[in-house]
Amino acid sequence: MTTADLTLYYAPRTRAFTALWLLEELGEDYVLESFDLSTGRHKQPDYLALNPMGKVPMVVDRGRAVPEIGAIAIYLADLYAEGGLAPGADDPKRPDYLRWIFFASAIIEPALGEKLFGWTPAPSSLAWGSFDEMVRVATDGVSQGDWLLGETFSAADILVGAGLRFGMMFGALPTDGPIADYVARCTSREAFKRALAIDEREGERFSPQASSEVEAGEDDGGNS
Ligand SMILES: N[C@@H](CCC(=O)N[C@@H](CS)C(=O)NCC(=O)O)C(=O)O
The missing domain is CATH 3.40.30.10 (Glutaredoxin)
Structure with a gap:
């Protein structure tokens, strides 16, 4: 290492x-x-x-x-x-920040699995509720302002934005509406574009053929 x-x-x-x-x-x-x-x-x-x-x-x-x-x-x-990506421990926005960080891994990820793999949900006994509940809460969250915490971009937007983009890329989420608008705000950031260029470069380095297949199906590159 x-x-x-x-x-x-x-x-x-x-x-x-x-x-x-x-x-x-x-x-x-x-x-x-x-x-x-x-x-x-x-x-x-x-x-x-x-x-x-x-x-x-x-x-x-x-x-x-x-x-x-x-x-x-x-x-x-x-x-x-x-x-500037995290509200401090005593910042009033900290609880919401943490809620969205955990929302990405604990709720978006498995809810997309439910949708994409056709699992049968039992909302009250599953940690992520259901795909529909995830979409309802995420839509509300991304409709409050440009970012999840309002006007301040945070690491929570990176995790939630990446998760929702993943859902769009695989056809689980619609390509228009509040979630798509939010993902577009995320992907228009300069840091996102730099990361995507690095990802494409690395993908091409290891697997040129797969890269051209991804480009054929995706406008902005594919990440899973
Ligand atoms: N719970 C992990 C999941 C990461 C994950 O799913 N990584 C996948 C890449 S898409 C992976 O490493 N897969 C390779 C494998 O499991 O062999 C996280 O949130 O960081």
Whole structure:
């Protein structure tokens, strides 16, 4: 494993894109350890010792491993508070910020799985309620202002924006309406565009053919 101060373990065209966008928004120096998932790098013993789930993304900061996108977002946005991506611990917006960070991993992700894989929901006994409930709450959240916390962009927008974009790309969410408008605000950010260019470059490096297939089906590149 690398000994650099801040390293992102990354695979192009995956959910790791969310962490890349976060780092581009923060503007801190980082090392990109990029690999193709087909190499199995993320299942090697040294990687599993840091992230037993064997998934990307994972950030390693001065030897401290931080897997899971929610943990990565909270950790980095607080550590680099000058990046302005997180309300402070005592800020009145902090509870809503945390609610949306967890909403991304605990509710959007499985709710999209319900929709895309045709699971039969039992809303009161499932942690994410239902796909329809997720859409109702997300639509309300993205309709309050430009961003989830109002006029201030935060790390919560990166996680929720990436999750909703993922849902749109795979046909689970409509390509117009409040959610699509919000995703368009997210993807028009300069940091998002930089991250997408990096993702496309890395994807092309490992798998040129897959890249051209993705471009044929997507206007703005595909990440899963
Ligand atoms: N719970 C993880 C999920 C990350 C995830 O699903 N990563 C996928 C990439 S899309 C992965 O690493 N898949 C490879 C594998 O499981 O072998 C997070 O939120 O960070």
